[in-house]
Amino acid sequence: MQLFLDTADIKQVRDAVKLGVISGVTTNPSLVSKAGWSGDYKSAVQEICSLVKGPVSVEVLSAEAGGMIEEARSIATWSPYVNIKIPVCAAGLEATAVLSKEKIKVNLTLCFTPNQALLGALAGASYVSAFVGRLDDAGQDGMEVVAQIADCFERYKLPTQVIAASIRHPMHCVTAVQAGAHIATVPHSVLMQMINHPLTTVGIARFLEDAQKTKGKG
Numbered sequence: 001m002q003l004f005l006d007t008a009d010i011k012q013v014r015d016a017v018k019l020g021v022i023s024g025v026t027t028n029p030s031l032v033s034k035a036g037w038s039g040d041y042k043s044a045v046q047e048i049c050s051l052v053k054g055p056v057s058v059e060v061l062s063a064e065a066g067g068m069i070e071e072a073r074s075i076a077t078w079s080p081y082v083n084i085k086i087p088v089c090a091a092g093l094e095a096t097a098v099l100s101k102e103k104i105k106v107n108l109t110l111c112f113t114p115n116q117a118l119l120g121a122l123a124g125a126s127y128v129s130a131f132v133g134r135l136d137d138a139g140q141d142g143m144e145v146v147a148q149i150a151d152c153f154e155r156y157k158l159p160t161q162v163i164a165a166s167i168r169h170p171m172h173c174v175t176a177v178q179a180g181a182h183i184a185t186v187p188h189s190v191l192m193q194m195i196n197h198p199l200t201t202v203g204i205a206r207f208l209e210d211a212q213k214t215k216g217k218g
């Protein structure tokens with residue numbers, strides 16, 4: 001099981017990398033807009049790559065297969081760590097099939113069904129991202145979809161990795177492990193929540209208090 005950070009905020013990447021628990025980063029156009037990247041998209045991606053030294057997903061914006069392929073080929077030259085995020089649709093599958101043959105790694109995104117994930121794997125995607133939180137929001141069990149995808153890939157020994165995406169809280173990470181996801185991509189806020197427990201906080205304070213009491217006694 002690996003953790004990726006789901007952010008386009010370079011400061012958040014810098015902070016999380018220091019913890020030694022992050023293997024990659026996923027971005028999307030909404031996260032890029034939130035992070036306020038202006039103009040130099042390429043430099044921002046390169047900085048994230050140099051910090052994380054692992055897979056960094058960057059999404060294409062074209063709607064047609066030809067445009068996706070062209071964009072992907074260009075983005076792939078930015079860093080050896082860059083993966084191309086492509087939405088699952090007919091054009092996206094066509095682009096994935098071409099790019100995977102060129103050894104350009106694709107993260108097929110916006111997957112909401114096991115069928116979409118299977119098609120992505122057959123087209124040669126390196127990763128499929130199943131959006132757990134958005135499925136939960138729609139009244140469906142998002143992690144059940146992750147479990148079905150992981151089971152399918154395991155059963156047929158498909159090399160594509162399952163990313164549990166759209167993670168909203170720490171319990172999503174626990175259930176992502178149980179569902180057999182290879183990776184969970186977590187927002188920085190969820191990563192921080194995963195570290196903390198009130199009993200740990202109280203325990204640290206009490207140890208420090210007791211250490212003060214013994215000071216000067218030996």
Ligand code: E4P
Pocket residue numbers: 006026027028109129131133134165166167185
């Ligand atoms: C990651 O790859 C996705 O883009 C991201 O997890 C989506 O999360 P959201 O549903 O909270 O926007």
